[in-house]
Amino acid sequence: MHHLVIEGWSHRSSPLHARDARAKLGVLLVLLIAISTTSSQLSFYGYALLLAVAIGIARLPLFGLLERAVLLLPFIATFTLITWWSGQPVRALAVFEKSLLSGIAALILVATTPITDLLHGLESLAVPRPLVLVIQFLYRYLFVLSEQAQHMRMAARARGSRFHSAGSAVAVLFARSWERADGIYQAMLARGFAGRFYTVSATHFHVADAAFFCAVSAAVIAIRIAL
């Protein structure tokens, strides 16, 4: 499955994997903003080169990554085609390249940073703790519940699904989810929960991370200005 493949990649090691999540996030934002504010074909080539270098340093499988990127295409393709048919082929190509480059850049971030590290990074970047915790719990139970839904889907296929029975399936999923949340709460209480979650922060911002951020951002800005 798509996300499992990427998750597997995120746990490898490489100079890029070793960088702090915040530094990588910062670089991604600078890059996305740069891509969004330009339409120069040359700069797109520059960014594509930068991304290729990143993929190389991160030791990510190029074709595997491009395979994942293909999943980004449906929405991009639709509006690219609409723009093309409206008589703006230049703009259509620009939009296509921008979207693809942005998508691949984001893909590289999540392929080199475990989601849990990313979330810890977000928390220290002033994203409110309750929101980060909700995302954390969502991620924890995402695949557990999805597997349950998968089983229900197969069972429904065998029985022949109807609208009414689909509603019941959703209700059963809901019931199990709510009861699971009750169970989680009991488990929390049993281990002394008294109203507050404490996070174990494991991230440290080193000189290497600062250097990485400054160097790559400078490269991005240079490409933006020069090309």
Next chain:
Amino acid sequence: MHIPDGFLTPPVWGAFDVIALPAVALVARRAEALKDDRNLPLLGVMGAFVFAAQMINFPVGPGTSGHLVGGTLLVIVLGPAAATMVMTAILAIQALVFQDGGIIALGANVFNMAVAGVLAGYLPYRFWAAQWRSAAIFTGGVLSVLTSACLALAELLTSGVPMSRRILMLSLGLFLVSAFIEGAITLAAVRAIERMNPRWVPRLEPAGSRVMGVVAIAAVVLVMGGILIASAQPDGIERLVGGGSPVWSHAPLADYQIRGIDSPWLRRAGAGAAGLVLIYGISVLTGRLLARQRSS
């Protein structure tokens, strides 16, 4: 409906990142102020539930099936503030784990689906849940999807994605169909959940008259229509076609000036911001109205 990066222009995504994300942060901070994290796992699990529920097929025609979007279901079960947080979490995971939706476009997607979509889904329920229960749930589903989709369309139009009248009508037609499907699915799901355990679907005391509900819903629909029409301004698209490259990277067009604002960048951002402020104002006012009624 999840807008990827690369489509929205800086004025548009910038405006939404600046307004929508802090708005959600405010909701989250209020949760923090309650000093009890007890419900956070429940919200997370409910978010995971929505993902899982989206895998269930609802047959809507020969060979076609619809899926739950979930904003209205969440707001009915959890209330608007919690639903907004859960939807935001869902959008964040969709962007990061599944690359569904962009990163700098997150503000726009959050506004469309976690703020406006949630509020639009809540509106009919708040006013009609007491007496017109099924209609309330159904209309909530319809309004929620319609609002999110129209806002997304408006943002794309404002960013200069060209759409002919025919394509626009086709898109709106598709949105209406999805909206009605969501209404039907939400209704089926909420009813089934209620049957299983009534305490999972909270009952609300009647808030104002049903007529006020009709007025409020009509207002939302009108605003949506207005925003769409404004975004699809022919002169806006013409100027972009004439320019050939993004307008903001050129010097201000000599033959177009608006009372001191002669940078098209600013004008476009201004239009976007004005639309935003309008929607935001309606949301805040509605929220205040509802809060006052609940406490009375």
Next chain:
Amino acid sequence: MSAVKVRGLRYRYPDGTQALDGVDFDLADGECVALFGANGSGKTTFVLHLNGLLEGEGSVEICGQHLERSTLAKVRTQVGLVFQEADEQLFMPTVLEDVAFGPLNLGLPQPEATARAAKALEQVGMSAVIHKAPYHLSAGEKRRVALAGVLAMEPRILVFDEPTTSLDPPAQRDLVRLLQALPQSKILVTHDTGFASILATRAVFFEHGRVAGEGTVDEMVRRFHWSHV
């Protein structure tokens, strides 16, 4: 010294069913007792009273201390409950964060909490997965990590609710060896009579919310026909 002393415990569910109807129970220090009974007989409901997750009528004493609102926090450090659903017990995104959850709630500073977590994981033989996500663990590994999360609070009494559910025979053997090595007093709620006969010196049989019999595991199995052949 008595580890657990329960007298006259009654509990009624919100819907009116009398789940426990006057239960007396004793657990001596260092003892291992198995709880048998049909589904719905009250075994799980009973153990949920031992750390105050449920509040019924009657008296519950843990390590000589009466269980009430004011002593709840202390009792929860003395009674470690390993739930049947490991996925509901491992709710943090990584193993380390989950096992450190208890110590952090006890007010320990982060370095100490993580040290305790590491020690507990070593005790259950799960040090290798310390940074993994619970989703990637097998049922047996999840069970052991859940136990580590409980051991990290250094309880005097361990309670297990159906610990061998979904464990294959090798994982079951590992669990038996692990439990044999732990010095705490133990209560095992289980259907697995083989598992119980290896570890428990005594068994209590629940029926309709009451204790219907007590004796050795073999005696209970024979008396209540509690085998699957």
